[in-house]
Amino acid sequence: MPKKKILFLHPLGENWIPGEQNVVQVINIMAPLGLLSLAAWLDQHGHETKVHDCYAFPGRDDSIYAYLKEECPDFVGISTTTSSFLDGVRLAKAAKEILPSVQVVFGGVHVSALRDQLLRDYPVIDYGVVGEGEETLRELVESDGAGLRSIEGLIFREKGEVVFNGMRTRLLDMDTLPFPAYEKLQGFPDSYLLPIFSYPKAPSTTVITSRGCPYTCSYCDRSVFGRSYRYNSPEYMVRYLTYLQENFNIKHVNIYDDTFTLKRQRMIDFCELKIKSGLKMTFNCAARTEQLDQEMLKLLKRSGCWMISLGIETGDPELLKRHRSYLPNAELEHPLENIRQMVKLIKREGIRVKGLFMLGLPGETEESIKKSAEYILALPLDDMNISKLTPFPGAPMYADIREHGEFEETWGLMNAANFTFIPKGFTREQLERLHSEIYRRYFARPKTLLNYVTMIWKSPDSWRRFWKDLPTFLSFTRKK
Numbered sequence: 001m002p003k004k005k006i007l008f009l010h011p012l013g014e015n016w017i018p019g020e021q022n023v024v025q026v027i028n029i030m031a032p033l034g035l036l037s038l039a040a041w042l043d044q045h046g047h048e049t050k051v052h053d054c055y056a057f058p059g060r061d062d063s064i065y066a067y068l069k070e071e072c073p074d075f076v077g078i079s080t081t082t083s084s085f086l087d088g089v090r091l092a093k094a095a096k097e098i099l100p101s102v103q104v105v106f107g108g109v110h111v112s113a114l115r116d117q118l119l120r121d122y123p124v125i126d127y128g129v130v131g132e133g134e135e136t137l138r139e140l141v142e143s144d145g146a147g148l149r150s151i152e153g154l155i156f157r158e159k160g161e162v163v164f165n166g167m168r169t170r171l172l173d174m175d176t177l178p179f180p181a182y183e184k185l186q187g188f189p190d191s192y193l194l195p196i197f198s199y200p201k202a203p204s205t206t207v208i209t210s211r212g213c214p215y216t217c218s219y220c221d222r223s224v225f226g227r228s229y230r231y232n233s234p235e236y237m238v239r240y241l242t243y244l245q246e247n248f249n250i251k252h253v254n255i256y257d258d259t260f261t262l263k264r265q266r267m268i269d270f271c272e273l274k275i276k277s278g279l280k281m282t283f284n285c286a287a288r289t290e291q292l293d294q295e296m297l298k299l300l301k302r303s304g305c306w307m308i309s310l311g312i313e314t315g316d317p318e319l320l321k322r323h324r325s326y327l328p329n330a331e332l333e334h335p336l337e338n339i340r341q342m343v344k345l346i347k348r349e350g351i352r353v354k355g356l357f358m359l360g361l362p363g364e365t366e367e368s369i370k371k372s373a374e375y376i377l378a379l380p381l382d383d384m385n386i387s388k389l390t391p392f393p394g395a396p397m398y399a400d401i402r403e404h405g406e407f408e409e410t411w412g413l414m415n416a417a418n419f420t421f422i423p424k425g426f427t428r429e430q431l432e433r434l435h436s437e438i439y440r441r442y443f444a445r446p447k448t449l450l451n452y453v454t455m456i457w458k459s460p461d462s463w464r465r466f467w468k469d470l471p472t473f474l475s476f477t478r479k480k
């Protein structure tokens with residue numbers, strides 16, 4: 001099998017609010033794990049890959065163009081979100097101008113959601129990869145253009161028609177995946193940053209140890225990995241973390257799994273194995289409160305859990321019922337009360353808690369926002385974030401979103417930092433004002449400020465970054 005050269009690009013996109021300095025670029029630069037996993041997989045199969053992360057290194061397109069001229073890769077692989085898709089198209093056009101023979105493959109959440117429509121509308125894209133990418137991309141790269149109809153998950157053109165072969169039915173055993181190729185990232189780990197105040201020590205990074213989620217929350221795009229749930233074994237997870245420590249001196253990881261707590265026994269085994277291994281590394285994870293209990297929290301703490309993020313979304317029980325999904329027989333009669341109790345319990349066990357909320361859901365009213373504000377302010381959270389609801393093309397709510405308000409489907413702005421959807425009964429200005437008001441009230445409280453002061457010794461690196469980028473933070477908070 002002749003070796004192929006693949007250049008992977010992670011576009012920058014418009015990841016912030018037009019006209020404002022991108023504070024996210026300062027707060028959080030996450031390694032593009034999807035691309036790194038693809039690169040590691042193709043390397044393992046004898047191909048040669050390079051990764052260029054435009055998000056971490058904006059304004060360096062010249063080095064992409066130089067690589068195209070000098071190395072003449074066979075493929076350019078571009079993974080995008082909705083907001084970075086058009087930037088990916090721009091890079092694809094530039095790549096084809098420099099190297100007309102290069103074949104352009106797009107993957108990621110936007111392609112998985114909109115599929116063949118994108119190949120029809122953007123002729124610069126030669127191939128689309130829908131869903132899990134490793135095997136689809138490998139088969140494509142090794143096909144030399146023959147037998148494309150048999151490659152599951154592939155979108156391609158045949159006699160002028162766009163063809164989608166359907167979703168992959170044979171998915172990988174996740175323990176057969178090599179660890180993502182972090183070493184291909186320029187300046188890793190120091191050029192990649194977890195959100196400020198969300199880790200105790202640097203260097204830190206992100207890992208993903210499961211794919212898919214069985215829930216169907218209305219706002220959540222599950223189009224890449226779908227509703228099946230696959231995961232690495234606890235043994236693999238501990239090997240993975242050990243590898244990161246030994247090779248990059250990583251001291252803390254953010255386990256970026258959507259549903260880390262879904263399989264109780266897996267979590268228990270991971271924690272016990274990590275304790276037994278003696279690995280001194282802390283971690284964060286996300287959890288659903290109905291899957292936690294005191295025994296589990298004690299074990300999480302002993303195994304190094306530093307912070308748990310909870311997707312709470314809203315403080316209005318009716319909205320929660322309408323938009324958040326529960327597994328059959330696991331519905332809670334009083335989910336907000338369950339969350340309140342669990343936040344207290346997590347804190348009592350010595351783990352920090354971050355609450356994740358969103359504003360502007362279909363059905364939102366001034367009253368529901370008031371309830372959310374009161375709920376947020378009453379919870380003893382250590383950190384919180386309120387995103388602006390974005391109806392992504394792959395989310396269940398996308399289908400009839402226009403029945404519930406005005407939707408401006410400008411992809412570049414669909415990044416949870418802009419209100420692209422305005423629910424009935426609101427204006428954009430009103431939503432912005434209410435959004436800022438909750439933040440102002442939250443940060444104006446002495447207990448919030450005191451909590452951040454304690455970070456001086458709990459997360460000294462965060463404070464170092466805070467002081468270094470103080471002007472950016474100040475200009476952001478002044479606008480809030």
Ligand code: SF4
Pocket residue numbers: 213214215216217220221222258259311325
């Ligand atoms: S919000 Fe979380 S639990 Fe709900 S569908 Fe998405 S990943 Fe699953």
